[in-house]
Amino acid sequence: MSEPTNVQFSEREALLFHSEGRPGKIEIVASKPMATQRDLALAYSPGVAVPVRAIADDPATAYDYTAKGNLVAVISNGTAILGLGNLGALASKPVMEGKAVLFKRFADVDSIDIELKTEDVDRFIDAVELMEPSFGGINLEDIKAPECFIIEQTLRERMNIPVFHDDQHGTAIIVAAGLINACLLTGRALSEVKIVVNGAGAAAIACTELVKAMGVRHDNVIMCDRTGVIYQGRDDVNQWQSAHAAATDRRTLTEALHGADVFLGLSAAGALQPEMVKDMAPAPIIFAMANPEPEIRPELAKAARPDAIVATGRSDYPNQVNNVIGFPFIFRGALDVRATAVNDEMKIAAANAIAELARARVPEEVAMAYGVQHSFGPEYIIPAPFDPRLMELVPSAVARAAMDSGVATKPILDMEAYRQTLRARLNPTTSVLSMAYEGARAHPKRVLFAEGEEEVVLRAAIAFKEGGYGTPVLVGRDDVHDRLRALGVTRPEEYEVHNSRTSDMVPRMVDFLYQRLQRRGFLRRDAERMINQDRNTFGAVMLQLGEADAMITGITRTYAQTFRDVRRVIDPAAGRVPFGIHVLVGQSHTVFMADTTINERPSGEELADIAEQTAQVARRMGHEPRVAFLSYSTFGNPDGHWLDNLRDGVKALDGRQVGFEYEGEMAPDVALNPKQMANFPFARLSGPANVLIMPGLQSANISAKLLRELGGDDMIGPMLIGMEKPVQIAPMTSTASELVTLAVLAAGGIAR
Ligand SMILES: NC(=O)C1=CN([C@@H]2O[C@H](COP(=O)(O)OP(=O)(O)OC[C@H]3O[C@@H](n4cnc5c(N)ncnc54)[C@H](OP(=O)(O)O)[C@@H]3O)[C@@H](O)[C@H]2O)C=CC1
Numbered sequence: 164m165s166e167p168t169n170v171q172f173s174e175r176e177a178l179l180f181h182s183e184g185r186p187g188k189i190e191i192v193a194s195k196p197m198a199t200q201r202d203l204a205l206a207y208s209p210g211v212a213v214p215v216r217a218i219a220d221d222p223a224t225a226y227d228y229t230a231k232g233n234l235v236a237v238i239s240n241g242t243a244i245l246g247l248g249n250l251g252a253l254a255s256k257p258v259m260e261g262k263a264v265l266f267k268r269f270a271d272v273d274s275i276d277i278e279l280k281t282e283d284v285d286r287f288i289d290a291v292e293l294m295e296p297s298f299g300g301i302n303l304e305d306i307k308a309p310e311c312f313i314i315e316q317t318l319r320e321r322m323n324i325p326v327f328h329d330d331q332h333g334t335a336i337i338v339a340a341g342l343i344n345a346c347l348l349t350g351r352a353l354s355e356v357k358i359v360v361n362g363a364g365a366a367a368i369a370c371t372e373l374v375k376a377m378g379v380r381h382d383n384v385i386m387c388d389r390t391g392v393i394y395q396g397r398d399d400v401n402q403w404q405s406a407h408a409a410a411t412d413r414r415t416l417t418e419a420l421h422g423a424d425v426f427l428g429l430s431a432a433g434a435l436q437p438e439m440v441k442d443m444a445p446a447p448i449i450f451a452m453a454n455p456e457p458e459i460r461p462e463l464a465k466a467a468r469p470d471a472i473v474a475t476g477r478s479d480y481p482n483q484v485n486n487v488i489g490f491p492f493i494f495r496g497a498l499d500v501r502a503t504a505v506n507d508e509m510k511i512a513a514a515n516a517i518a519e520l521a522r523a524r525v526p527e528e529v530a531m532a533y534g535v536q537h538s539f540g541p542e543y544i545i546p547a548p549f550d551p552r553l554m555e556l557v558p559s560a561v562a563r564a565a566m567d568s569g570v571a572t573k574p575i576l577d578m579e580a581y582r583q584t585l586r587a588r589l590n591p592t593t594s595v596l597s598m599a600y601e602g603a604r605a606h607p608k609r610v611l612f613a614e615g616e617e618e619v620v621l622r623a624a625i626a627f628k629e630g631g632y633g634t635p636v637l638v639g640r641d642d643v644h645d646r647l648r649a650l651g652v653t654r655p656e657e658y659e660v661h662n663s664r665t666s667d668m669v670p671r672m673v674d675f676l677y678q679r680l681q682r683r684g685f686l687r688r689d690a691e692r693m694i695n696q697d698r699n700t701f702g703a704v705m706l707q708l709g710e711a712d713a714m715i716t717g718i719t720r721t722y723a724q725t726f727r728d729v730r731r732v733i734d735p736a737a738g739r740v741p742f743g744i745h746v747l748v749g750q751s752h753t754v755f756m757a758d759t760t761i762n763e764r765p766s767g768e769e770l771a772d773i774a775e776q777t778a779q780v781a782r783r784m785g786h787e788p789r790v791a792f793l794s795y796s797t798f799g800n801p802d803g804h805w806l807d808n809l810r811d812g813v814k815a816l817d818g819r820q821v822g823f824e825y826e827g828e829m830a831p832d833v834a835l836n837p838k839q840m841a842n843f844p845f846a847r848l849s850g851p852a853n854v855l856i857m858p859g860l861q862s863a864n865i866s867a868k869l870l871r872e873l874g875g876d877d878m879i880g881p882m883l884i885g886m887e888k889p890v891q892i893a894p895m896t897s898t899a900s901e902l903v904t905l906a907v908l909a910a911g912g913i914a915r
């Protein structure tokens with residue numbers, strides 16, 4: 164079994180994550196310009212009256228003139244929040260905001276959370292029904308059974324947009340996919356498997372219904388609730404539960420599991436004991452899906468039965484059986500054909516697409532991130548939610564099934580073109596970052612944090628270690644352990660701290676540094692002083708001596724000073740120019756800018772090197788590079804003597820057969836805006852540039868910092884490229900999570 168990569172975090176960190184910056188996890192962003200009086204006149208009164216009248220005349224045009232068609236409401240009353248129980252509408256808000264951001268992250272569906280303060284079924288139904296005009300779909304969430312059945316059924320009958328109770332059907336779809344694959348691996352037929360379902364609520368009943376619809380025999384299923392087996396004749400169960408009552412004389416979960424093939428847990432933490440697992444059939448299939456804590460931890464289940472296939476609802480173990488793998492993509496497909504419902508055909512199509520995807524060959528970038536064990540097998544029966552192929556395959560399967568079953572009001576005519584738009588909808592950088600994080604967890608490295616006395620650095624080191632991304636190696640004085648304790652670390656002694664005053668590595672380090680600098684005007688005592696007093700020198704020498712795999716610094720000194728310190732110890736990689744890349748990441752675009760940090764006025768040859776190396780980084784981050792050499796001038800207009808280096812750079816690439824598109828010199832609006840580029844039909848870029856090679860440090864660094872301070876997109880970096888060892892210099896203003904990202908990119912060889 165691959166090692167569990169349990170993500171550890173403190174309660175404080177979870178609260179800080181939610182409170183830092185703008186409280187909560189979502190915000191609304193305008194999709195039209197709102198700058199001028201004219202914009203306002205169009206967006207609001209009087210211009211807005213025009214679409215109002217159009218929609219009144221033809222309601223279908225609401226999909227053309229408003230956000231309705233891509234907007235889903237995540238609605239709960241908080242009566243069954245994960246496995247935490249009925250904690251009320253308000254307390255469910257973090258989960259619902261979470262679902263809303265998952266919609267956006269995984270399938271570019273806009274979504275808003277709505278918490279309704281009522282346990283009255285009729286009031287709940289009325290409230291949701293009244294919202295029909297606002298949304299393209301309704302995702303019901305964490306509403307307890309049996310009320311959820313009445314609510315969903317009634318709303319489906321009354322509303323003309325898809326209404327989908329995720330805990331029921333989202334979960335059932337993933338369970339079905341996982342079960343198909345687990346049965347394939349263990350040579351079982353669905354018609355023969357004996358299943359025990361623990362839990363008799365929303366998720367459990369829907370899963371049972373779907374697997375029975377797919378061929379599992381009614382007589383082979385035993386459902387249990389907290390009291391035990393739901394047997395025929397038990398009189399304290401509701402109609403949805405009694406429909407699954409078993410003709411059996413077994414009465415407890417322990418009895419039910421004797422010889423069972425499959426355990427489906429949709430109940431509560433710790434409900435399954437190792438002794439019960441031992442009593443199951445050979446190669447038992449255990450889906451322990453209670454959240455946030457499963458019915459049994461995989462390590463316990465595996466200890467009891469090494470031949471078991473184990474899945475949980477959690478992302479930090481192999482085989483995450485969680486509805487996040489379904490709901491974003493199912494709604495994507497349903498919205499894109501303007502389906503009036505999500506019907507059984509669409510659910511089964513989604514389950515099959517997900518199951519097939521897990522069996523398909525794992526593409527190289529996913530395999531690299533996970534390590535080789537993640538090809539179809541007991542540790543990989545279900546794809547990971549950020550597998551980029553989900554976005555292409557599941558929505559198209561759902562859309563096709565909606566069309567075939569007659570619920571699509573806007574059929575897709577060209578499926579291949581639709582798949583391409585799906586591909587383009589997600590920014591590959593987001594997947595690459597997710598995979599870089601997973602890759603770090605699969606191949607943890609030692610990352611040296613040179614400024615181990617800074618709180619932000621310690622918080623990054625804690626997140627790095629507890630996230631399972633690797634071992635942080637801290638440089639700092641002896642009180643670093645006390646500082647870690649003050650930040651909530653219970654066993655700070657587990658952190659490796661190196662103090663330059665007391666480390667027994669110092670003589671070796673001084674030897675190394677003196678050897679390196681003795682012919683550059685430095686005495687041995689200079690080397691001693693630098694090792695003792697300068698954390699960047701100390702850290703960089705440790706990196707040179709192989710005591711760490713990568714190094715992060717930059718918080719306490721300016722970039723230029725830090726680079727000088729580092730450069731004294733570490734050379735550029737052979738034949739390469741060291742330089743910096745800022746990466747601008749939007750929802751649907753990524754732009755790489757270089758050199759934003761080091762070379763004041765690069766020569767033509769240097770610009771060509773920078774272009775080549777930046778193109779490689781872009782490729783590593785999932786983008787086919789289109790390189791533009793930027794200037795104030797486009798192809799000689801206006802002319803000027805600053806253009807020579809750029810032209811030399813383009814010419815240098817002409818001679819190198821680089822295998823990517825490049826062009827220049829051109830102004831940024833030409834590089835980025837296809838309408839402007841159309842004025843230059845000879846230009847050799849097939850689309851807007853995504854790698855911007857800047858003419859000099861002034862414009863580059865200013866542009867990057869302006870964008871960081873004023874632009875709306877996320878920014879990664881600067882990444883330091885072209886050094887012989889992976890070292891990264893973070894901006895002094897970095898947050899802990901930005902430091903962790905740099906650490907992961909450096910350790911994983913993406914930033915190099
Ligand atoms: N991995 C995933 O994707 C998903 C996981 N889930 C998880 O499934 C669980 C149930 O959610 P949901 O169906 O929405 O909630 P409901 O409130 O509708 O149902 C809960 C059910 O669990 C039963 N139950 C609680 N504790 C135990 C126990 N110790 N042994 C047996 N049965 C028990 C309850 O029985 P009783 O009536 O006797 O109390 C009830 O039947 C939660 O833990 C949730 O996190 C849900 C959806 C998706």
Ligand SMILES: CC(=O)C(=O)O
Nearest residue numbers: 245246330454485486
């Ligand atoms: C995953 C989910 O929806 C739940 O646990 O309720």
Ligand SMILES: [Mg+2]
Nearest residue numbers: 245304305330
């Ligand atoms: Mg839920």
